Amino acid sequence: MKAVPSKVEKPVSPASRREPGKQRSSTGYVTIVIVGIFALLPVAWMIFTAFTDTSDIFQFPPSFLRTYTLDHFISVIKNETLWTFVLNGFFISVATSAFSLIVGFCSGYAFSKFRFAARSSMMYLILLAQIVPQVLLLLTLYTAFQSVGLLNTYTALILSYTTFTLPLSVMMLKNTFDALPDELIEAGRIDGAGELRIMVSVLLPAMRPALIAVGLFSFIRAWNDLPFALTLADTERQTLPAGLALTFMGEFQNSYGEMMAASILSSLPVVAIFLIFQKHFVSGAMTGAVK
Template sequence: MTTTTSPPPTTVERPRPSAAAPAGRGPRRRMRKDLLRSRIAAWSAVVVIGAFGLLPVYWLLATALSTPESTFQFPPKLIPTDLTLGNFTALAENDQLISYLVNSLVVASITAVLSVVVATYMGYSFSKFRYRGRRSLMHLVLASQMFPQALLLVTLYTVFSSFGMLNTYTALVLSFTTFTMPLCVWMLKGIFDTIPDALLEAASIDGASRWRTLHSIVAPLAAPGMIAAGLFAFVRGWNDFIFALTLADKEKQTLPPGLVSTYIGEFQTAWPQLMAASLVVSVPVIVAFMFLQRYLVGGMTAGSVKS
């Protein structure tokens, strides 16, 4: 009797686990790379925009601290070596520049106050009252912004000349207010729209007149918007060049045309002194923005959402 032996069972070798990345790690790496690329792109944009805005300011400061000889060197030096404060000390010795500074402060301040006062009453009227011709008047105020300001210069010059108002603060204030008031009106109207009518009705029930309601209740609530409108009007009056140059003589001119007539000549321009003066006259506006920043942001956004 023969016995048959069965062959031994064959063992199937299983593949060893490879050192490849586990499932899901590849998409995570791609997401990290995409996130890194987006951050690099965002910071690159911030750097480019920051350089676009800050490099002119740096060059303004560098030129103001340079001597006239180093200003015209070629190639120009990015970091000046011959620094001097003589350009700033010369400003204090120039009485005419101080006169221009006083004129700018007077004209810009009166323009801001007048624009806010007129825009407050007009904006409140457009927002809380309903009368015939209201929408047409609103569109007329808005349409006044469509005309170039220089286009009206000849007309304003003729009107002020016929009334004997040339070379006066009144001509400058009225011309500046003409262009700042429309935007101030619409800005304050949007803020008055956010004040509920129930509050005004409650004040009327308590016996408050319309004037008392506006001055004691509405105006304090709209204070951030009024400050924002006043700051806009102040900057507009501070920076104007063409109207201040045309409507006023040397005694009543403001800083922008005054700086040009002082430092820019037919054959030579005193760039270091001009840059120093430009830097100094920017300080009041910068200080105003620093102290009124929260009112400015609140006033600009208060009328964006109607409650």
């Protein structure tokens, strides 16, 4: 009997094999572009408005053919009241970062390397504290600070911001401590170092990326806050977001050009700090997020 030749399958070309991957890649690029436009469009509009003359800000339909000026930036730079808000915000943000780093470092080390009663329960409570909406605690904090005489002080803002940044700071640093081998600590103890010496000389250098990430997170959280600065502090101690609202927003007058110029100038320190420590921030955030 004659053998029936089997059906020969046509070989798949490498180009056809790459087509599904190309489609997925194209879809990813399109998604990134759409999200990028959605995120950067308000920033572009803010910059565009800051350089536009007051008479053309509400031009309709919007057009690039308008009068451009630097008067808004000059006015903001000459405004001494705004510089007071800037200094207040910088001091409060740095203090919040320092407290968050100190308390988060010690707490993360304790939760990671020590075993004690109610350890798991306390960690769950810290996670629950992160879930509670912060605005819901505004009235409680206002009443508490008023009863102890801390209302309208720098301390009230620093303590409130530190309270909100601590849960994430503790968990990030705790996960980073989990990734460090216990042999480092044991070697320090064998050499006769105490716990404080081990924390400062052995663990602190190894935790630098995570500490930078926590410090930036705490700084940005305090720098950008508006409701707590408006409620817990008086005008002399309020931060820049509250100062912008009080200076340029009113019932009968809104200086949108100057407010946009001030917003751009206030964003520059945060952008500069992030660009300088970007590498450490990304690596520290990933280390703290993944156990």
